[in-house]
Amino acid sequence: MLTLLNLLAAVALLVWGTHIVRTGILRVFGSDLRRILSKSVANRFSSFVSGLGVTALVQSSSATSLIASSFVAQGLITLGPALVIMLGADVGTALMAVVLSLDLRWISPACIFFGVVFFLSRKNTRAGQIGRVAIGLGLIILALGLVSEASAPLTQAPGIKVVFASLSGDTMLDILIGAILTVMSWSSLAVVLLSGTFAATGVISVGEGMALVIGANIGSGLLAVLVTLKTPGDGRRVAVGNLIFKTTGCVIFYFAMKPILPLLSSYGASPMAQVLHFHVAFNLTIAVLFFFFTDHVARLVTRFVPSVAAPVSQVEPRHLDNGALVTPALALANAARETLRIGDVIEQMLDGMLKVIRTDDKQLVAEMIKLDDDIDRLYTAVKLYLTQISREALDEKDGRRWAEIMQLTINLEHVGDILERILQDLRDKKIGExxxxSEEGTREIEEMHDKLIKNLRLGLSVFLNGDLASAKQLLAEKEAFRDLERRYAGTHLDRLSGQTVQSIETSSLHLDIISDMRRINSFFCSTAYPILEQAGELRSSRLRTSAPTGAYKPLPADQVPGPAK
Known part of the structure; x- marks a missing residue:
């Protein structure tokens, strides 16, 4: 029983190592890899080589498939070149299996040691993520050795032999097992390496290892389909085309296994090498067969695989009727209504921010950050809509309204950016660490949040109705909020001097949040300025006067200017 648990633990470590390498590479070089793939479609050979190279780094053809599918979905590349990239990706993952099967035991401790040092000391830097990749590589090599050690006693256990004999008595069953294991582990590389290791230790025969490899390739094609299932547009057609390649290879090598087996044995290679060379031959054969026929496969897939409609965004413009542009007053009303919807999304982000502070919900952080994209989309739509209104056709009143709408949309877009940054800080600092x-700090943030919501609603009301009394109240609220932020910054410093542990740990984050909330409130309250200025309730400047030499001198009382008329 202990031997079986050791084997399962080694297999789990192998799968985990491949996952760490894949995610680490994508975090460090993700944008670079995407750029390489997008620029490689000039010809078939460059597409093939880029797919091979990217997958050799990422160690996952499914990840490459997801990138290529996203490009096809966005119309950046066509389906044919994307399928050539996938042919290169399959060869790349096969070659990496051969490299990782070499005797690299001396590298494993070095990778793990230096990887841990870099990752823990520089976690949020590029060097730290490269350290994470090194840890994954070390774990893969270590896991392969552990699999060999744990599986050696199994070859001597009669009961285990009976189990493997019953599971591997049929080639089709072996292929099915390989496909299921690949989907379950989410890594064809891990299953291929595991099959080679089992063959090397005598747990299974070379022929059974080859059948598992065929299944792993089928499973890899299925994984690509699963990860691109909801990709909009033509994106999922890349994975379907790749699955056609894999299925064709499965049929060919199912019948070719018997003649291939003695051919590989004649070279005197070890059982593990034979299994891995078979894996390389499988993918190279597919690449040679389909290299010049990817466009034909693309047409076939396009004919039978329907395009997936792009998901409707949570927020899309509703009131920007282009037919109203000929009537400026109506068009301005439409733009104002759409601007109010931006305010609704801002309120939703504010509520989400407070909930994140209370619950540390990482998923909610991701959802709230996505709302900023909706804000940007509405802001852009309103801005472009306003620019289509003829300014010459606007009278003085409509001209002022045009400027008010434009200014408020700009301010709300800035608020969305500030909230996005606050949420990212909460995720990286508060939740991540x-x-x-402290209870007092949380209560202060909650009180400021409550005032923000009220001032947002009051500001939108002033924007909609232009009420002078509400505008004066809004300006008073701005001064009160500023005083509140100063007072709470002082009480926070008092808690620091009192050695409150929670306040010390969160000091920078706490002060940043209340300062950002003051900035947000200023954007909300700026709605009052056009109303107050039009009513003559604002001074032209907050400065009483200024001396030309740079020294400030107060004017006599009878020369102090009154309110602007």
Whole structure:
């Protein structure tokens, strides 16, 4: 029983190592790899080589498939070149299996040691993520050795032999097992390496290892389909075309296994090498067969695989009727209504921010950050809509309204950016480092949040109705909020001097949040300025006067200017 648990643990470590390498490479070089793939479609050979190279780094053809599918979905590349990239990706992952099967045991401790040092000391830097990749490589090599050690006693256990004999008595069953294991582990590379290791230790025969490899390739094609299932547009057609390649290879090598087996044995290679060379031959054969026929496969897939409709965004413009542009007053009303919807999304982000502070919900952070994209989309739509209104056709009143709408949309877009940054800081610092605000600090943030919501609603009301009394109240609220932020910054410093542990840990984050909330409130309250200025309730400047030499001198009382008329 202990031997079986050791084997399962080694297999799990192998799968985990491949996952760490894949995610680490994508975090460090993801944008670079995407750029390489997008620029490689000039000809078939460059597409093939880029797919091979990217997959050799990422160690996952499914990840490459997801990138290529996203390009096809966005119309950046056509389906034919994307399928050539996938042919290169399949060869790349096969070659990496051969490299990782070499005797690299001396590298494993070095990779793990230096990887841990870099990752822990520079976690949020590029060097730290490269350290994470090194840890994954070290774990893969270590896991392969552990699999060999754990599986050696199995070859001597009669009961285990009976189990493997019953599971591997049929080639089709072996292929099915390989496909299921690949989907379950989410890594064809891990299953191929595991099959080679089992063959090397005598747990299974070379022929059975080859059948598992065929299944792993089928499973890899299925994984690509699963990860691109909801890709909009033509994106999922890349994975379907790749699955056609894999299925064709499965049929060919199912019948070719018997003549290939003695051919590989004649070279005197080890059982593990034979299994891995078979894996390389499988993908190279597919690449040679389909290299010049990817466009034909693309046409076939396009004919039978329907395009997936792009998901409707949570927020899309509703009131920007282009037919109203000929009537400026109506068009301005439409733009104002759409601007109010931006305010609704801002309120939703504010509520989400407070909930994140209370619950440390990482998923909610991701959802709230996505709302900023909706804000940007509405802001862009309103801005472009306003620019289509003829300014010459606007009278003085409509001209002022045009400027008010434009200014408010700009301010709300800035607020969305500030909230996005606050949410990112909460995710990286508070949630990532498992910190908590003190009870007093949380209460202060909640009180400021409550005032923000009220001032947002009051500001939108002033924008909609132009009420002078509400505008004066809004300006008073701005001064009160500024005083509140100063007072709470002072009480926070008092808690620091009192050695409150939670306040010390979250000091920078806490002060940043209340300062950003003051900035947000200023954007909300700026709605009052056009109303107050039009009513003559604002001074032209907050400065009483200024001396030309740079020294400030107060004017006599009878020369102090009154309110602007």
């Amino acid at each position: 498992r910190l908590n605000f």
